Amino acid sequence: MLQLKKVSYHWQQQILLQDISLTIEKGKMIALLGVNGAGKTTLLRLCAGLLVPTRGEIYLKQQLLTQFTPKQRAQFITYLPHNHPISFRFSVEEVVMMGRHPYWSRFQMPTVQDRVTVDKALQWTDCAHLRCRFIDQLSSGERQRVLIARALVTGADYLLLDEPTANLDIAHTLAIFKLAQQLVQQEKTIIFSTHDINIAARYADKVILLTDQKCAIIGSVEEVLTTDRMQQIFGVNATPIFTEKKDKKLMQFSFSI
Numbered sequence: 466m467l468q469l470k471k472v473s474y475h476w477q478q479q480i481l482l483q484d485i486s487l488t489i490e491k492g493k494m495i496a497l498l499g500v501n502g503a504g505k506t507t508l509l510r511l512c513a514g515l516l517v518p519t520r521g522e523i524y525l526k527q528q529l530l531t532q533f534t535p536k537q538r539a540q541f542i543t544y545l546p547h548n549h550p551i552s553f554r555f556s557v558e559e560v561v562m563m564g565r566h567p568y569w570s571r572f573q574m575p576t577v578q579d580r581v582t583v584d585k586a587l588q589w590t591d592c593a594h595l596r597c598r599f600i601d602q603l604s605s606g607e608r609q610r611v612l613i614a615r616a617l618v619t620g621a622d623y624l625l626l627d628e629p630t631a632n633l634d635i636a637h638t639l640a641i642f643k644l645a646q647q648l649v650q651q652e653k654t655i656i657f658s659t660h661d662i663n664i665a666a667r668y669a670d671k672v673i674l675l676t677d678q679k680c681a682i683i684g685s686v687e688e689v690l691t692t693d694r695m696q697q698i699f700g701v702n703a704t705p706i707f708t709e710k711k712d713k714k715l716m717q718f719s720f721s722i
């Protein structure tokens with residue numbers, strides 16, 4: 466369980482996040498929504514332990530996140546940044562293998578199990594054919610899939626993904642979310658930020674919406690994404706459209722301004 470208790474984050478005099486309390490259980494897919502600059506990346510980086518709250522505490526498995534060593538933390542939580550610039554010349558396979566680092570002792574070489582794990586992740590993300598290419602010579606979408614593969618091989622329980630499919634074409638987007646659903650069934654927790662509200666409505670068990678007061682509202686898609694809130698926070702008219710999919714009611718939106 467990942468728990469935020471009255472977490473605030475300030476940068477110089479600016480309040481970026483204010484009094485956020487959330488409990489994120491295992492085995493959930495959670496969408497993180499908010500306008501540009503709302504603090505989604507900041508919140509993900511706090512949950513990943515890459516930033517320390519100015520006030521409040523974050524607990525992982527009932528232990529303060531700050532008490533984990535970076536290596537211990539990396540075994541439980543992986544963070545996929547948005548638009549991660551990569552200027553070094555490693556092959557795709559080497560980059561994905563880096564995701565296994567949290568399990569290695571100093572100077573350890575990859576094991577057979579590490580190679581099997583990397584092979585699977587390359588296949589799941591449709592990167593197997595790219596494995597010998599250099600990472601800095603890929604398209605942004607190809608690179609993003611490689612970085613998703615690297616996040617997968619960590620085997621972490623919590624995957625914090627900052628706009629994971631922003632650069633992906635539609636088929637790869639759907640494939641990544643299908644894979645994410647399978648991981649959630651295996652008790653992994655995925656928190657992904659997105660600007661695509663229909664993707665959030667389709668795949669998320671819960672939604673965290675960052676408001677202009679720098680607070681967070683958490684709940685089901687129907688509870689959080691009300692027409693009034695969409696108008697107030699995003700400044701758009703959102704008309705819900707309900708469809709049935711495998712006996713499940715699916716809410717999508719049509720937008721106008």
Ligand SMILES: Nc1ncnc2c1ncn2[C@@H]1O[C@H](COP(=O)(O)OP(=O)(O)OP(=O)(O)O)[C@@H](O)[C@H]1O
Pocket residue numbers: 476481499500501502503504505506507508
């Ligand atoms: N390195 C930084 N130094 C100072 N302020 C920053 C820095 N990075 C982000 N900010 C500010 O923090 C606030 C939150 O930024 P953040 O990147 O978390 O928002 P976001 O919701 O992820 O935005 P977007 O949807 O545009 O990616 C913004 O006001 C931004 O200007």
